[in-house]
Amino acid sequence: MRRLKPFLTFGLMLAVVMLSGCSDMVVLDPKGPVGQQQKDLIMYSIGFMAFILVVVYALFTFIVYKYRDHKNHKGYDPDNEGSHLLETIWWIIPIIIVIALAIPTIKLNYSLEKAPIAAKEKADAKKDPLVINATAVDWKWIFTYPEQGIETVNYVNIPEDRPVLFKLTSAEAMASFWVPQLGGQKYAMAGMETKLYLQADEQGTYEGRNSNFTGEGFTNQTFDVKSVSESAFDKWAANTKSKAPKLTKDQYDKLMLPGYTKEMTFSSTHLGWVNHAKEADYALNVREKLGYKQEVPHSKKGKEQREELEKSHEESHAQ
Amino acid sequence: MAHAETHDPGTPLEYQSETGRLNILGFWIFLGAELALFATLFATYLVLMHRTGDGPPVGELFEVSSLLIQTFLLLTSSFTSGLAIHEMRRGHVKGLLIWMVITLLLGLGFLGFEIREFVHFVGEGATIGTSAAWSGFFVLVGTHGLHVTVGVAWISMILFQVSKRKFTPATTSKLFISSLYWHFLDVVWIFIFTAVYLTGMVMYHG
């Protein structure tokens, strides 16, 4: 046991350090009903897990300590080969735990497919979800507001307390749309449309990102979700519609090239030209048309391509 | 390796040596793996068969006559390979050789018609690169065709060995195994016939 001491002390210290930071951790600090429900489920499951851990560790410590080979060893029974009672117990208890975990999981699986109900009900809040199309392109996110007829790149404004339905798709590689503080992620795939409901209960800026590996620029494929009041949102949308530049097809096609870009705002959308959920190879065809070719990474041309990308990253972040 | 030889006259020759018994069991298990392989290819094809993109639907190009000839040739070859094994059990080297050669000729005929059909499809603008559905078709049916090709070459070599060595525990177990393989290909063809050709034609022609 003496030999275990430094290990235990160290582990304990580590645990204290890590747990003290828990409340700051984005997944455990949700700002909307979706993330909140997921956090509740996580905490519920952690309770069961802690119980299992304690039982196994207690049994382990007791058995290993008591039956270690030492002087005055008692109770050695080499032919003790089973016990129906004990074995029945440890078949049944895990089954009960699985059932206890499965019920809330299945409930939440279903409820996450529907628009969330706000934790604090506000009388004047709109209940019908705001629809936003989110499209992943190497390595940026394009947000389209079909009802408002506006489009943004690398940031998305949402009204607080109103459910938002993100319709996800991708122009090429399989990406995953994730805003940890608002709720769990879902894949965005070319030729497919997936739906994700999120909602913010508080105003603020939340970091969102692609969490599914898409190659070279994946690390920096992030965006900001800005949650503002309903009236501020309406004002912003109207303002954008009247003042922001129109999105031209040429400009949109240039966005299809791999690379980074600054935040952008447009008073029109790309939906008239292409629906990536229906036309999976649009981006590839555009690249061919524009004479872009992805090079072999370690060839001379490939290295030049990577250097250029790195430069465009610095530029887009110098805003 | 233990080499317990049993010489019970009732036991077929191919089961008399330990090696022969192990090989036969091993081959049955190999066929289990082949089953998993073809199941995956079938699943892939069934998932992709409607995804024709800009290419023609798969059912459109199928020809009934070619299909029936291929099926007839392969099913008959399975029957003749059964007759060959029957001759082997009776100890008739010549009978076995004759039936097996017929089997191989039927197999070659099958391959000929299959190649002709593939050439026809390519001529009509349906290649492996036309669409996901056609990729699935060519790889599934092509894998079966490749198996038949390998089978023809393999059985020819075994027949060559039999003609020199006659029936021994080693040659008979090889013959028996190769006949299992041949029957297996026949079974796979029946599934291709149903899942690919019939389904494709019904889908297209209503």
Place this chain on the structure above:
Amino acid sequence: MKWDEFFVTGDPLIYGADVSIALTAAGILFYLTYFKKWGWLWKDWLTTVDHKKLGIMYIVSAVLMLFRGGVDALLMRTQLAVPDSKFLDSQHYNEIFTTHGTIMILFMAMPFVIGLINVVVPLQIGARDVAFPYLNAVSFWTFFIGAMLFNISFVIGGSPSAGWTSYMPLASSALSPGPGQNYYLLGLQIAGIGTLLTGINFLVTILKMRAPGMTLFRMPMFTWSALVTMVIIIFAFPILTVALALMTFDRLFGSHFFTLQGAGMDMLWANLFWLWGHPEVYIVILPAFGIFSEIISTFAKKTLFGYKAMIWSMLLIAGYSFLVWVHHFFTMGSGALVNSVFSVTTMAIGIPTGVKIFNWLFTMYKGKIEFTTPMLWSLGFITNFVVGGITGVMLAMAAADYQYHNTYFLVAHFHHVLIAGTVFGCFAGLMYWYPKMFGYKLNERIGKWVFWVFTIGFNVCFLPQYFLGFDGMPRRVYTYSEASGWGPLNMVSTIGGFMMGVAFLVLVYNMYYSFRYATRETTGDAWNGRTLEWSTPSAMPPFYNFAKIPVVDRLDHFWYAKQNNTVEKLETKDIKKIHMPSNSGVPFIMGSFFFIAGFGMVFGWFWMAILGILGVFGTMIHRSFAYDDGFYVSEKEIIETENITN
């Protein structure tokens, strides 16, 4: 193809690797020539069909690959230790995590467990060899060649960089051009052939070649785990074969299975990959379970608790392993029903696994526990694997998984099961059966240091990663900003990673130290064992394993024979001549042709690929026409080998 695309250039790390490869190769060539070891290498190793030697070659390769994959890991941890690090660029980092994952699963974990199975299973069932010794050599060489083909990618042509999961369309030729991804496809395809053949070989061996009296329910637990593993291999590996072939067609021949164009379907790849991938996890974990069962029973000096329950739970796990693949992509949007079904099947796997944990604990209950190094690894397994197990159940809850998916929580989880399960199991098995393979034990004192440093380092490395996951750190990012706040925990994690690296070096030193100084075993029973592999009179069994095939009348027959003083002594009259298979160089040559074929395919040089494939067929034709019936070991030689005096 231009030369600038052939050799990877421009990075000091790569140049360093080039130089060290050249130096090592030159050193080995010099050693073999100077000490006239070429004949020894060819006759004793390259042409062997002896399951014990093939097993040792598997294990040696696995340890080498553990080194390679470990270096990859430490490079990643170095890059991630501090925010905004410039140590590696994105492309290099992506290549390194891709090769790390692929190598650790397919070229380290798999060959390690298959190596142990090779050495031990025929001995445990009282057989003189496997059912198909020649095929066994083919298995080894195709695995080895596949691994080598994959490994040269980082100096020739560039490594794959689409992740070990190689999701489409990222891995397609449009988005990942060049030879890198082809190396992945061909390396795995060639190695996969070997694995499938191993599956067939050992299934027949275990079904047909057990000692008289050893019914299925008298088999040692490790043999049981091998049996179940082989069944999984036989049904899972063909799926990988097909998936890899289809992606190869997409990349080389313009088909549209998983591509963006031609109405291909990227989700199909994810499904096929995990239909193989999840059973694969159990292929590497079940043999480890078997190893722990043997070791815990041996060093608690007690019969295994709930032997039958152990077997049934293993069969259940094997069955479930094919029914849970969707949990790898709950976030694909398959709908609440599908996700719920797969949540439940996944959590259900936890039930038989939990049962096994309790059975191991109660095997020690009323035992007399001896803390040898193999036992320490087994005890470490129980305490650490439980952490991996419970986090696995958490991940199985689909609605919660949306938050864990693609994060360091997931990374920490699968390292907690794969390291605490498979790696601990391999180390435990290596140390347990080391005297059977080499005739002496590894030094116990050094071995305990290895255990503690490795285990502590392991937890220091991966426990912080659960919290990084909760803090939203995605996997596979090559760097992160200071503002993210992920810096301190990453630094802690890196320190843990390097502790594991140090432990590995000490383990290698232990091999050298024990080779020089360990006392040699004088009997075949180094640990007071329970199963038949310990019943051979000499420490290292002769190539024919058993002079006389043992007869078994119960589980742990050898242990009870020792208890009752009924261990049989060999007598001259028992000795009969033994039939054994001949060595053959053909499997090695076949492997070389596979290499040529694979290399040709990687670079799209089809003339070379065809040449290689023709060569492979040539060796198969040679085999078909060769009627080599093996040879007999004479009674005299056996009596001399066994030192029988009466």
